[in-house]
Amino acid sequence: MVDQDILIVGGGLAGLAAALYSDPGLKVAVVSKVHPLRSHSVAAQGGINAALGNNPDGKDDSWERHAFDTIKGSDYLADQNVAEMMCQKAIPTIFELEYLGVPFSRFPGGVIAQRPFGGAGFPRTCYAADRTGLVILHTLFEQSIKRQVKFFNEWLVTKLVVKDGRCLGVVVFDLATGQLMPVKARAVIFATGGYGRVYLRTTNAYINHGSGIGIAYRAGIPLKDLEFVQFHPTCLFPKNILITEGARGEGGYLVNNKGKRFMVDYAPSAMELAPRDIVSRAIQTEIDKGNGFDSQYVHLDLRHLGEAKIKKRLPGIREICIDFAGFDPIEAPIPIQPAQHYSMGGIDVNGNCASCVEGFYAAGECACVSVHGANRLGGNSLLDTVIFGRIAGEEASRYVQGSKAEEGEKILFDEALEVKKRIENWQHKDSGIKVHLLLDKLKVVMSEKVGIFRNKKDLAKALEQIRAIREDYGRVFISGKCLRYSQELVNILEFDSMLDLAEVITLGALNREETRGSHYRLDFKERDDRNWLKHTLVTYKDGRPQIKYKEVTLGKYKPEARKY
Amino acid sequence: MEYKFRIFRFDPLQDEHPYFKDFLYETTEKKSLLEALMEIRNNQDCTLSFRYSCREAICGSCGMVVNGNFDLACRRDLGSLQSSLIVVEPLPNLEIQKDLVVDMQPFWDALYKIEPYLFPPEKIEAEGFRIEEKEMEKIFQFVNCILCGCCYSACPVVSRDERYLGPASLAKLYRFVKDPRDKRPYKRWSRVDTEGGAWGCDTVFKCNEVCPKNVRPADGVEGLRRKLVVERIKQFFRFKR
Numbered sequence: 001m002v003d004q005d006i007l008i009v010g011g012g013l014a015g016l017a018a019a020l021y022s023d024p025g026l027k028v029a030v031v032s033k034v035h036p037l038r039s040h041s042v043a044a045q046g047g048i049n050a051a052l053g054n055n056p057d058g059k060d061d062s063w064e065r066h067a068f069d070t071i072k073g074s075d076y077l078a079d080q081n082v083a084e085m086m087c088q089k090a091i092p093t094i095f096e097l098e099y100l101g102v103p104f105s106r107f108p109g110g111v112i113a114q115r116p117f118g119g120a121g122f123p124r125t126c127y128a129a130d131r132t133g134l135v136i137l138h139t140l141f142e143q144s145i146k147r148q149v150k151f152f153n154e155w156l157v158t159k160l161v162v163k164d165g166r167c168l169g170v171v172v173f174d175l176a177t178g179q180l181m182p183v184k185a186r187a188v189i190f191a192t193g194g195y196g197r198v199y200l201r202t203t204n205a206y207i208n209h210g211s212g213i214g215i216a217y218r219a220g221i222p223l224k225d226l227e228f229v230q231f232h233p234t235c236l237f238p239k240n241i242l243i244t245e246g247a248r249g250e251g252g253y254l255v256n257n258k259g260k261r262f263m264v265d266y267a268p269s270a271m272e273l274a275p276r277d278i279v280s281r282a283i284q285t286e287i288d289k290g291n292g293f294d295s296q297y298v299h300l301d302l303r304h305l306g307e308a309k310i311k312k313r314l315p316g317i318r319e320i321c322i323d324f325a326g327f328d329p330i331e332a333p334i335p336i337q338p339a340q341h342y343s344m345g346g347i348d349v350n351g352n353c354a355s356c357v358e359g360f361y362a363a364g365e366c367a368c369v370s371v372h373g374a375n376r377l378g379g380n381s382l383l384d385t386v387i388f389g390r391i392a393g394e395e396a397s398r399y400v401q402g403s404k405a406e407e408g409e410k411i412l413f414d415e416a417l418e419v420k421k422r423i424e425n426w427q428h429k430d431s432g433i434k435v436h437l438l439l440d441k442l443k444v445v446m447s448e449k450v451g452i453f454r455n456k457k458d459l460a461k462a463l464e465q466i467r468a469i470r471e472d473y474g475r476v477f478i479s480g481k482c483l484r485y486s487q488e489l490v491n492i493l494e495f496d497s498m499l500d501l502a503e504v505i506t507l508g509a510l511n512r513e514e515t516r517g518s519h520y521r522l523d524f525k526e527r528d529d530r531n532w533l534k535h536t537l538v539t540y541k542d543g544r545p546q547i548k549y550k551e552v553t554l555g556k557y558k559p560e561a562r563k564y
Numbered sequence: 565m566e567y568k569f570r571i572f573r574f575d576p577l578q579d580e581h582p583y584f585k586d587f588l589y590e591t592t593e594k595k596s597l598l599e600a601l602m603e604i605r606n607n608q609d610c611t612l613s614f615r616y617s618c619r620e621a622i623c624g625s626c627g628m629v630v631n632g633n634f635d636l637a638c639r640r641d642l643g644s645l646q647s648s649l650i651v652v653e654p655l656p657n658l659e660i661q662k663d664l665v666v667d668m669q670p671f672w673d674a675l676y677k678i679e680p681y682l683f684p685p686e687k688i689e690a691e692g693f694r695i696e697e698k699e700m701e702k703i704f705q706f707v708n709c710i711l712c713g714c715c716y717s718a719c720p721v722v723s724r725d726e727r728y729l730g731p732a733s734l735a736k737l738y739r740f741v742k743d744p745r746d747k748r749p750y751k752r753w754s755r756v757d758t759e760g761g762a763w764g765c766d767t768v769f770k771c772n773e774v775c776p777k778n779v780r781p782a783d784g785v786e787g788l789r790r791k792l793v794v795e796r797i798k799q800f801f802r803f804k805r
Binding site for chain 2: 043101109485488
């Protein structure tokens with residue numbers, strides 16, 4: 001049996017950061033369902049925030065200002081102590097990334113370049129053109145080669161094994177062999193990313209099914225604030241490929257079918273650089289009012305930036321427009337619409353990335369620390385992955401050094417056998433429902449009823465429909481008999497989690513009778529701090545979700561109205 | 565529009581020989597090759613295997629050969645192929661694991677060999693490096709590489725000489741050698757001063773032709789050669805003195 005001191009699940013930024021900062025004396029391995037460089041972190045574009053003050057307009061920036069912007073942007077749902085910690089650590093983290101090899105863009109004088117981003121008081125987003133995720137992921141992967149990190153690629157984790165409140169390991173499905181295997185680990189770190197593909201329209205990669213979050217939930221770990229789903233304002237129509245916030249940071253305009261920069265009606269001082277929740281609602285409102293094009297999109301106009309700036313600062317965006325939509329943004333405006341982009345909520349962990357289960361940690365998008373609260377600021381997710389990935393690696397190392405090796409092989413084998421039986425059950429059926437049809441149904445429910453604008457009636461209906469799809473899930477089958485590289489089996493296994501996540505998102509949204517950050521209730525349009533300044537916690541117990549609430553850690557920043 | 569897809573199939577554990585299987589595919593919308601493959605898999609044959617992830621030409625998963633051309637499946641619009649027959653094959657010169665899924669291990673092994681990471685200076689400035697953008701610009705071309713493996717798979721030298729590191733790894737090494745922050749000692753990177761390294765290239769530039777990200781890996785190989793020659797001369801005079 002594969003036996004590790006620390007097993008990291010996920011090879012994106014958080015997973016690789018965890019691996020690099022785990023104690024090198026321990027047996028550490030990264031398990032990923034794809035090669036690490038194929039992780040969705042690679043698609044991040046615009047940048048990573050740190051109050052370096054390199055931009056001439058950002059001389060007065062400080063980590064405290066960064067923390068304030070993050071907390072205000074979160075609509076005061078972030079835990080202020082951890083948000084402050086992240087923003088303070090941001091500055092040395094950027095220099096460290098640079099020493100690891102990240103090729104940041106520069107300003108005259110040779111310092112790291114910084115551009116304005118949404119919801120930020122100063123231009124503090126460091127970037128490498130518009131390929132910041134690509135260069136940081138490749139750099140951390142390079143460092144993991146240097147450090148000889150062990151990788152198990154194309155292994156899908158199907159179960160987290162917990163006994164008496166302690167983590168024993170996981171069960172994995174090896175795509176190359178089609179076999180199930182128990183893997184023993186004294187500590188497990190989940191860095192499994194988001195669940196964007198639960199929605200019809202998403203910027204996320206095809207692989208972002210969110211099964212890591214669902215697996216932790218089924219192991220009894222609560223999910224926190226899952227109703228807070230970020231919709232990115234500018235996604236290329238109709239494929240929903242991300243068009244970075246950096247495009248607006250560099251000066252791009254949002255324009256409706258009347259030629260008007262409509263943000264003046266929604267955020268008169270921040271304009272296009274209001275936080276994402278506000279800009280997404282503004283765009284959707286314009287489209288719904290009939291001010292969009294083909295009732296589906298508005299324009300992001302970069303033409304006035306000029307050819308030189310677009311080629312230098314936004315070459316990736318230009319390439320995406322040419323390759324995927326057949327036009328050049330130097331010559332034509334970009335058709336954009338909002339789409340699901342990020343999960344503020346996730347596996348409930350504290351500032352040390354530790355969960356309620358001993359030896360189980362989570363970091364990055366799959367986790368909820370919480371630093372993003374009800375709405376994440378652009379440029380803070382890469383920061384989150386690198387900082388909390390590292391903390392998870394360090395904390396898990398500390399835990400392993402102080403813990404006794406656990407027996408548990410028998411339990412792990414039994415759990416693997418149980419998963420194997422489930423798979424055989426799907427294989428033995430000659431007919432039934434194909435899982436992709438259910439996924440198509442679920443996505444439509446989530447996009448139509450649990451989207452940018454929400455109300456009680458739709459949310460209740462969505463919950464009903466999700467539970468009906470759950471019934472149908474009992475009738476899925478595997479039509480192909482060979483399990484090697486069977487994407488069909490991967491989808492069946494992961495769909496179980498997707499149903500759970502859809503249910504938890506919807507349940508949290510239905511219960512939360514207020515509007516806060518990305519969670520906008522048409523029937524409760526105001527933020528309600530008296531009743532709802534608290535985290536949602538949903539736990540899987542007795543075969544169903546149970547909902548509880550937890551205090552937000554407040555600090556020196558008192559909740560105030562969010563005006564931009 | 566109606567297409568006939570002719571897709572390479574092979575399960576080395578079951579099939580004696582690879583074969584092609586035909587699928588009819590109809591669509592009224594603009595679709596990428598990857599979207600079409602996914603629909604064919606979902607609706608016609610769930611055992612069809614291929615890799616994919618980002619669907620926006622940045623993760624490097626879905627390199628394959630389409631009507632004879634190397635491409636990322638996600639990036640290729642079906643209409644642009646201007647053919648109703650679409651022949652899909654896996655990346656050549658790599659072992660088939662199943663259908664369009666190939667074993668990329670030799671490609672990764674080559675990458676590991678060149679020590680593809682920054683050798684930073686010993687003295688670390690607390691406030692970071694001071695480097696002008698035009699210094700960094702020298703490496704941006706190579707930083708765009710997504711390690712999809714198309715160039716490696718297409719390279720005629722790789723196909724006949726297993727020692728050859730291939731275009732992507734050599735271009736990656738050049739990216740570090742040219743990085744103004746990198747202090748890698750000459751003896752570490754001069755290991756590529758061999759036929760299996762920088763001198764193995766045939767200069768037929770197949771890599772430049774097939775690269776879906778316009779990295780032009782051969783520029784990196786040529787750059788390494790120039791740099792090796794210059795360093796050799798420097799070393800020679802240093803030795804003489």
